[in-house]
Amino acid sequence: MSPAERDPADLPPGSLERAALLLDAFGPDHRELTLADLVRRGGLPRSTTHRLATRMIELGWLDKLGDRYRIGTRLFELSGLVPVRHELRESVLPFLQDLFAAARTTVQLGVLDGSEVLVVDKITGHRPMPMLSQVGSSVPAYCSGLGRAILAWSDEATVERIVAAGMPPRTPRTLTTAAALRRELAAIPDRGWAREREEGNAGVSCVAAPIFGRDGEVVAALSVTGPSSAVPEKQLGPAVRMAAAAATRAYSSRRWARPGP
Secondary structure, eight states: OOGGGSOGGGOOOSHHHHHHHHHHTOBTTBSSBOHHHHHHHHOSOHHHHHHHHHHHHHHTSEEEETTEEEEOHHHHHHHTTSHIIIIIIHHHHHHHHHHHHHHOSEEEEEEEETTEEEEEEEEOTTSOOTTSOOTTOEEESTTSHHHHHHHTTSOHHHHHHHHHTOOOOSSTTOOOSHHHHHHHHHHHHHHSSEEEESSSSTTEEEEEEEEEOTTSOEEEEEEEEEEGGGOOHHHHHHHHHHHHHHHHHHHHHHHHOOOOO
């Protein structure tokens, strides 16, 4: 349910919860909002929205340019401390760069977040790919290479949750049944990489491989994504698998190599 669809009677009373409603009003397609936009998408009264937004500007949580509000720099600073960025991203970035140098098309890093994959990092180069999600936005797990690379090594409950969330078609090629998805997931471990061929966006294909933690649990995936003609699976699959294996070694070592008390 979007912020704009919430029933005002169900709004939480606390200041933190109300601030969260305003922050949730922002998104990849709503990076700058007027006060009217904040009221509509946040679901709070206009006076409350204005008062709270003013205080959030003072705290650095929001910024304002003219009549438009946007996410503040303080939240950007704090986001760098989130483990998925500070540990995972920094460990994997060199291998994303190597993979981009080999593939010469977009590479991405993602983690499972509910029924979707959160794009943590990406390298695009000079080729515009406006149909792809930006860093900080999400893609459906069931029809993305990143999602399938993670799901192939996830437990049954996780796969069930993805299926239960729904699998609507995004293109004529999207796999939309649980049986079809499970067949695809079952083939991934032997192959070593996941694939998605024009299921999320027409004309765009993806090859992805999982990244594991120290205990063998899948924690993320990296991928090569681009026009189908630029993503030959047989050539790029092994490269993606090797990059993910190297990223796994780097991430596992860095994550657990912490000083004692």
